[in-house]
Amino acid sequence: MAQTLLKDTSVGIIAGGGQFPRLIAQEARRAGLSVVVCGFYGHTDPGLEELADAFQLLHLGQLNRLLAWFHDHNVRRLCMAGTINKPKALDFRPDFRAARVIFSLRDKGDDSLLRAVLGELEKDGFSVLSAADLVPALRCPHGTLTRREPAPEDWENIRYGWPIVSEMGRLDIGQCIVVRQNMVVAVECLEGTDATLRRGAELGGRGCIALKMVKPGQDERVDLPSIGLTTMRNLIEYGYNALAVEAGRTLFFDRAESLALADEHKLAVVALPRSS
């Protein structure tokens, strides 16, 4: 099996939204692999087609057609990349196999749903890789990444919020919180990080701290939190003092450009180990 994989000349990407699928596709092509992409209407950038040897869009929930697509293209290795917002009722069209997966779930948090999908892919003989392992440079390094260090009171808020954002992940609630003056101002649930940052600033005013941590026990192959230019622009617009993320496992897109922008606006960005 390992032999087969080593000789494998293609990779399949199950592509959600955002730029992550594009980066993965580019890297894979650079490595001489053929790239087979399956995306989702309303989530995936149709422009990805340019970077793919084969490309199709499905509705969320068409699990049988997704599996058949990769089988038909003789793909054995898959990775999941990009964001899928939790499906609204109208977008979601579970076929028989998807429905079976969903009904078998103990709970319907992100985690258990994505794990169940992963299980189905493996049951069908696919090997599922971590997208971050395909583009390791995206992993956020340790330390203070900007020229500005967080001020002492910012560090105090980071230390206050860090175990709390860990709890939010443990409870499968969300990966991001906003803290101001040792108060939790906003907790991300379904609305996503951008909406959470906006609400945090509306409620907490300027000078908030954003914290983002990988869920404890998160399978890296299904979901890692990411930051990038949009995050920086929002943090700057809303007057945040600092962003603290989990080092190593947060994906940092457009890092150089993002940090230059942060430096220009005196925003501090730090990446901490989980147990800090």
Place this chain on the structure above:
Amino acid sequence: MAQTLLKDTSVGIIAGGGQFPRLIAQEARRAGLSVVVCGFYGHTDPGLEELADAFQLLHLGQLNRLLAWFHDHNVRRLCMAGTINKPKALDFRPDFRAARVIFSLRDKGDDSLLRAVLGELEKDGFSVLSAADLVPALRCPHGTLTRREPAPEDWENIRYGWPIVSEMGRLDIGQCIVVRQNMVVAVECLEGTDATLRRGAELGGRGCIALKMVKPGQDERVDLPSIGLTTMRNLIEYGYNALAVEAGRTLFFDRAESLALADEHKLAVVALPRSS
């Protein structure tokens, strides 16, 4: 001291927003007590003056003037009633004593701030009572309070969310969460229950469940969660299936009218013990 209190013929109310201070004032007058009220600009209904033997409004943070007001009126027993939204910078004018309290706080959650204020009141010789003890009929009774029982899937969501809302209280984050299909859709922080219910419905659609629980270890004298007609109207407008609150310690305003409205719209309201 107890002797003195028994003979005491007046009660002081530190009045926040909402109708709770009014109910307390009415009950106290009915019991033949004289009622001395101190409220806050922008928070307290100025109409309360009609129900008070003495009435003044202060800015949040004027702790010395608040203490002096009750001393001057020979009030020994105080209760705190009504909601104070966390002060925005402009409304908040801490005097020297208030500033000292704030700087001495380990963290600035609702809890520790209100406990510190309580400590200052007691340090000045005031006896602070629970407002709920003054109007015990406000305490929410156990059981299913509406004609409609929650459906089995609603119960499943209530059982899923109940320990989670307890955790949110333990972490001093908030007292209310919204659950749909065993996912946490929204967590209340600074924005208050009404805004949380609205966001929950926007993200989770119709059929959500709202859960509200007293913070573990909450001092009943400083803050108890409350529900009433506004809560019911919001839950109905946003298409909620059920509301679950902590029995005994949630304050239920306008109970009969609220439950009639819930019954009319097939909303289920249940009150559970903490450990359910």
